[in-house]
Amino acid sequence: MSGGVDSSVAAALLVRQGYDVVGLMLRLWGEPVADGGVHNRCCSPDSMAQARRVAEQLAIPFYAIDAQAPFKARVVDFFVDGYAAGLTPNPCLECNRQIRWDFLLKKALSLEAAYLATGHYARVRSTADGDYQLLKAVDDHKDQSYVLSVMGQAQLRHALFPIGGYTKGEVRALAREFGLPVAERPESQDLCFLADNDYRRFLGEHAAAALRPGPILSADGRVVGQHQGLPLYTVGQRKGLGLTGPEPLYVLGLRPELNALVVGTAAELGEDRLTAGRVHWIGRAPDGPRPAEVKIRYKAPPAPATVTPLPEARAEVVFERRLRDITPGQAAVFYEGDVCLGGGLIERRSP
Amino acid sequence: MSEPVYLDYAATTPVDARVLEAMLPYLREDFGNPSSVHVFGRRAEKALEQARRTVAEVLQCAPAEVYFTGCGSEADNLAVRGLAFTARAARGADHLITTPIEHEAVLATVHQLRDHFGFDVTEVPVDAAGRVSAADVERALRPTTALVAVMLANNEIGTVQPIAEIAAVCAARGVPVHTDAVQAASQLDVDVRHLGVTTLALGAHKFYGPKGVGALYVRAGTRLLPAQTGGGQERGLRAGTHNVAYIVGLAEALRLTAAERAAHNARFRAWRERLIEAVLTTIPDSRLTGHRSERLPNHASFVFHGVNGNDLLMHLDLAGIAASSGSACKTGDPRPSGVLLALGLAPEWALGSLRVTVGRGTTDAHLDQLLAALPGLVHKLRAEQWAPGA
Numbered sequence: 001m002s003g004g005v006d007s008s009v010a011a012a013l014l015v016r017q018g019y020d021v022v023g024l025m026l027r028l029w030g031e032p033v034a035d036g037g038v039h040n041r042c043c044s045p046d047s048m049a050q051a052r053r054v055a056e057q058l059a060i061p062f063y064a065i066d067a068q069a070p071f072k073a074r075v076v077d078f079f080v081d082g083y084a085a086g087l088t089p090n091p092c093l094e095c096n097r098q099i100r101w102d103f104l105l106k107k108a109l110s111l112e113a114a115y116l117a118t119g120h121y122a123r124v125r126s127t128a129d130g131d132y133q134l135l136k137a138v139d140d141h142k143d144q145s146y147v148l149s150v151m152g153q154a155q156l157r158h159a160l161f162p163i164g165g166y167t168k169g170e171v172r173a174l175a176r177e178f179g180l181p182v183a184e185r186p187e188s189q190d191l192c193f194l195a196d197n198d199y200r201r202f203l204g205e206h207a208a209a210a211l212r213p214g215p216i217l218s219a220d221g222r223v224v225g226q227h228q229g230l231p232l233y234t235v236g237q238r239k240g241l242g243l244t245g246p247e248p249l250y251v252l253g254l255r256p257e258l259n260a261l262v263v264g265t266a267a268e269l270g271e272d273r274l275t276a277g278r279v280h281w282i283g284r285a286p287d288g289p290r291p292a293e294v295k296i297r298y299k300a301p302p303a304p305a306t307v308t309p310l311p312e313a314r315a316e317v318v319f320e321r322r323l324r325d326i327t328p329g330q331a332a333v334f335y336e337g338d339v340c341l342g343g344g345l346i347e348r349r350s351p
Numbered sequence: 352m353s354e355p356v357y358l359d360y361a362a363t364t365p366v367d368a369r370v371l372e373a374m375l376p377y378l379r380e381d382f383g384n385p386s387s388v389h390v391f392g393r394r395a396e397k398a399l400e401q402a403r404r405t406v407a408e409v410l411q412c413a414p415a416e417v418y419f420t421g422c423g424s425e426a427d428n429l430a431v432r433g434l435a436f437t438a439r440a441a442r443g444a445d446h447l448i449t450t451p452i453e454h455e456a457v458l459a460t461v462h463q464l465r466d467h468f469g470f471d472v473t474e475v476p477v478d479a480a481g482r483v484s485a486a487d488v489e490r491a492l493r494p495t496t497a498l499v500a501v502m503l504a505n506n507e508i509g510t511v512q513p514i515a516e517i518a519a520v521c522a523a524r525g526v527p528v529h530t531d532a533v534q535a536a537s538q539l540d541v542d543v544r545h546l547g548v549t550t551l552a553l554g555a556h557k558f559y560g561p562k563g564v565g566a567l568y569v570r571a572g573t574r575l576l577p578a579q580t581g582g583g584q585e586r587g588l589r590a591g592t593h594n595v596a597y598i599v600g601l602a603e604a605l606r607l608t609a610a611e612r613a614a615h616n617a618r619f620r621a622w623r624e625r626l627i628e629a630v631l632t633t634i635p636d637s638r639l640t641g642h643r644s645e646r647l648p649n650h651a652s653f654v655f656h657g658v659n660g661n662d663l664l665m666h667l668d669l670a671g672i673a674a675s676s677g678s679a680c681k682t683g684d685p686r687p688s689g690v691l692l693a694l695g696l697a698p699e700w701a702l703g704s705l706r707v708t709v710g711r712g713t714t715d716a717h718l719d720q721l722l723a724a725l726p727g728l729v730h731k732l733r734a735e736q737w738a739p740g741a
Contacts, residue, residue, distance in 0.1 A: 022669065063665045066685050070737060103737050107662070110735050111669060 001027050001062070002043075003050030005175045007119030010162040012178040014117055017162075022111060023055040023062035026104060028095075029072040031195040031202070039195040054180060065107055067099055072110050074098040076151075076193055083203055083231040084210040086256030086348060087329025090298070091146075091191060097150035107154060117160035120144045122340075124159050132156035134282055134340040139167040146298045149333040149343040152282060203231050214259035216243065219252060219268050227261040230254050236269065236325035253349065254328075270322035276332045276344030279315045283341065292334040292341060294319070296326055302335055315344055355671045356717045360710030361506055361534060364673055366600065367559040367711075373603040374561065377596035385593050386584065395595045402602035409609045410551070410568050411542040418585045419598045423533035423554025424456035425578075426567035429544065430529045430550035431460045431500055433575030435470060438497030438527070441574070446471045448491050450498040451693040452508070456552075456645055457500050457531050458689075470497070479694050480642040489520040489630050499528045503546070504535035507690045507706060508641030509537065509650030518547035527573065533565075535559055537608055537710075538616055538648050543568055547667035550575075552607070554699045555597070559711065560604030562604060564597035615711060619649040622709045626651040633726045640691060640704065649709045654696060658703035658732050661685050666732070670724050675706040 001007045001023045014021045025048060030040030041047075048064060082089030083143045100118065108116040121137035122145045124305030131151055137143040151159065162169050175181070194202050204211050211229035216225050225243050227233060232240075237251040241263060249263040274296070286309055293302030294317050305319040317332055326346060333343035377398055383391030385399045400414070407414040420426045431447075438444035449461050451474045474493045477483050483501055492499075499521050505512045518528045527549035532541050537558040543551055549570050558563040569575060569588070581590025609619040623646075627639055636656035655663070660676035667674055687701035707721065 063661075063667065066659070066661060106735065106737060110731070111666065179634075237454075 001051040002119070003047035003054065004119070005181065006163055006171060008054045008180045009171050009174045009178065010117055011054065011058055011060065011117040012180060013162040013174070014160070015060065019091065021060045022113065023051065023060050024108065025051050025062070025064045026067045026105065027064045027066040029076055030193045030195065033195050041192040050181060065104060067070050067103055070103050071095070071099055082206045082329050086230055086254040088234050088327045089329045090331055092147045093150055093331050096147050101151050101155040115158050115160045117162055119163055120148060120161050121164055122148050122161045123158050123164035124161060128175065131283055132305065136335070136338045137164045142168050145340040146295055146331065146333050149331065149340050150280060153238065156271065156282070177231065193325070200232055207231070212259055214261070216241065216261045216263055219262060219264040221309045224263065230236070230256060230259065230261060234262055235327045270324045271326050272322045273316060273318045274326050274332060275310070275347045276315050276317060277313065279309070279313045279342065279344030279348050281342040285309055292336055295333045295335065296323060296346065307334055332347060355673055356720055357673050357712060358707045358709060358717060358721060359673050359675045361706060361708035363556045363562065364537070364559045364710055365712065366561050367604060367607060368448060369607060370560055370600050370604045374596040374600040377599050385595060386582070387427065398599050399593055399595055401445050402598045405602040405606050406566055409541065409605050411544050413570055413571060415643065416568055416571055418569055418588050419593065420565040420589055422563060422566055423552055423557070423565040426552035426554070426565040427454070427456035427462050427531050429567055429575065429578045430552060431457055431498065432464065432578050434527050434529060434550065435464050436576040437574045444495045444497035445469065446473065446493050446495045447497055448473045448475060448488060450475050450477055450501055452477055452481055452690045453500060453502050454506060454531055454533065457502065461500065477693055481505055481508045481690070481694055482642060482645065482663060483512050483517065485513055485516035485520050488517050492521065492524050494531045495525045499526055500531070501528070502531040502534070504539060504647050505641065505690065506534040507688060508652050508694070509646035510641040511535070511645045511647065514546050514548060522547060535647065537545040537604070538612065538619065549573055555601035555604055558604050558608040561597050564594055564601045566601060616648040619709050622713060623648060623651050625718060626707055629722050634729050637698065640694065652704065652706040654691065654700045655703040655705065655729050656700050658729055659685070660704045662700055662732055663705060663728060665704070666728050667724065670726060672721050676704045
């Protein structure tokens with residue numbers, strides 16, 4: 001429970017459905033701030049007080065679970081190390097993999113809970129052969145199956161997503177019906193553990209070595225400018241390069257081994273394939289190439305592609321059309337219609 | 352679920368029914384302000400002064416040496432800050448002596464005096480059982496020592512301090528001694544003639560009185576700078592309209608506690624011994640914290656190696672048992688308790704703390720329930736330590 005509308009309504013629905021509900025809130029690592037406390041948007045004192053009030057209103061127990069050390073070791077360090085390796089990591093995915101659906105799930109099961117429910121927009125379905133499927137939310141704009149694609153059978157069998165069948169508007173209406181607060185955390189791409197939403201400053205303090213200025217290269221290896229540190233750039237970016245030329249230039253890729261940024265024209269931008277590592281299939285892995293719709297970012301539209309499993313939990317994805325912003329470090333998540341098949345982390349292309 | 356079992360009497364206690372009865376008239380018909388001239392004021396003032404005499408009888412002091420405050424913490428604040436500022440004004444004394452295991456009401460006040468008002472602070476160490484030695488206090492004394500603050504009994508580990516000895520060495524050097532008796536007063540003798548202290552703080556809710564009222568004993572002739580200024584109540588030491596009903600409640604609760612102390616303590620001690628014996632013999636890698644014998648009769652506190660104390664409390668709560676932890680924290684931000692670290696415990700021990708405190712509502716069945724659940728829970732939590740990716 002975060003104190004926000006989604007998890008509050010999720011809890012209220014479960015209570016109404018007759019479940020014996022215990023409220024849990026994750027206490028996550030946050031950057032130390034000046035007043036001696038720490039900052040984490042997901043568990044600020046205000047949101048904790050709000051979640052506690054909701055739990056009191058629903059007459060359920062409520063506990064804050066300390067996850068600061070695991071979150072720091074498994075999510076924040078993953079984020080820092082990823083940037084240092086020339087990637088654009090997605091810590092929310094890693095938080096779901098390691099913290100929410102492992103650390104917290106185990107706490108819940110230890111309390112003899114049958115399920116761990118969250119306020120995510122997604123759905124779980126059990127199939128005739130006893131398997132569990134992760135489905136997109138009914139509300140396509142709010143769908144969060146991308147960050148939940150790391151879940152497997154062992155997690156899904158214990159997962160409930162009570163609001164996944166509702167639209168955001170319906171969830172708000174339910175909140176009013178239940179007399180619950182309708183406030184929500186500002187929806188942003190910002191990371192919960194940053195004190196000021198400035199990930200550049202954060203990386204400067206935590207991964208200074210990765211923030212060295214270096215050359216900007218053209219695709220054929222000419223030096224055309226200087227960048228301010230690779231983590232400040234992402235594939236497909238045009239603004240902020242400080243380059244002038246006859247044609248707009250875009251970031252084509254990062255070359256951490258040279259501390260170089262490679263740029264090119266719109267015509268040079270884009271790829272029709274990627275390889276993914278740490279590939280994970282929610283159901284049975286396919287024996288060979290299979291068609292799928294693939295999302296390469298949380299907010300990217302699904303793109304038609306063929307996914308070919310490779311040894312050592314890797315896969316090659318070949319798209320029907322070139323995509324401009326295939327970004328190493330982000331997840332490639334595979335779908336068949338509403339069913340999330342799994343996914344992997346986009347690897348760096350070989351230089 | 353059946354009625355939950357309360358084993359956290361050190362956190363707070365229910366108001367005794369007799370205390371509540373004594374209070375009610377002063378919330379209803381005798382609601383007057385003791386500072387008023389009229390008959391309503393006189394009735395309230397009579398109750399207030401009777402309460403002061405009752406408290407004085409238990410403390411074995413003069414009624415004029417009893418000051419009512421808003422809570423135990425406020426009494427601590429008034430004493431420590433008041434003594435410190437007066438001593439500095441009178442004789443340039445700018446040195447404070449305390450211990451690392453004081454309640455925050457004293458410790459945070461002392462730290463504020465150090466960080467914002469230029470006082471020098473010595474924290475006299477405690478031994479592994481949490482005891483302060485009078486000899487160590489004596490060695491720490493300086494000509495510029497403004498006060499010594501040592502609690503009578505510790506809330507987290509139950510250890511009782513040799514306050515009379517400490518007061519004696521300080522008296523020989525003319526240094527005032529404050530003792531925080533908030534946790535102790537429910538069970539220990541708080542006769543200030545025996546204790547020999549200059550000031551002593553009480554909070555009613557620890558001894559079956561209401562929350563939100565405390566008292567401070569201030570030995571006659573001691574000057575304190577008031578912490579709260581205003582209308583001159585409590586002889587200028589504590590401004591603010593008297594909370595008459597609560598003050599009456601404090602006095603009645605303290606009177607009953609003193610009168611019934613021996614009988615309650617005998618039962619508490621038997622339960623405490625049973626708890627300590629059972630926990631230490633049935634749970635491997637468990638330790639008692641605090642002193643084995645010089646401890647509050649109702650107080651058993653433990654550490655379990657490699658256990659998260661907050662997880663343990665959560666599991667106990669869901670099993671219908673209310674206990675506490677040294678690092679009790681509702682925000683899920685556990686830090687090893689400073690008190691436990693001061694005993695020399697390593698963090699992997701100190702984070703696994705559990706405090707069980709019995710009281711007037713305790714029964715044998717309550718202890719049975721705890722002792723049936725606890726060993727299995729500790730074992731389970733140790734087995735379930737999170738390993739990522741497992």
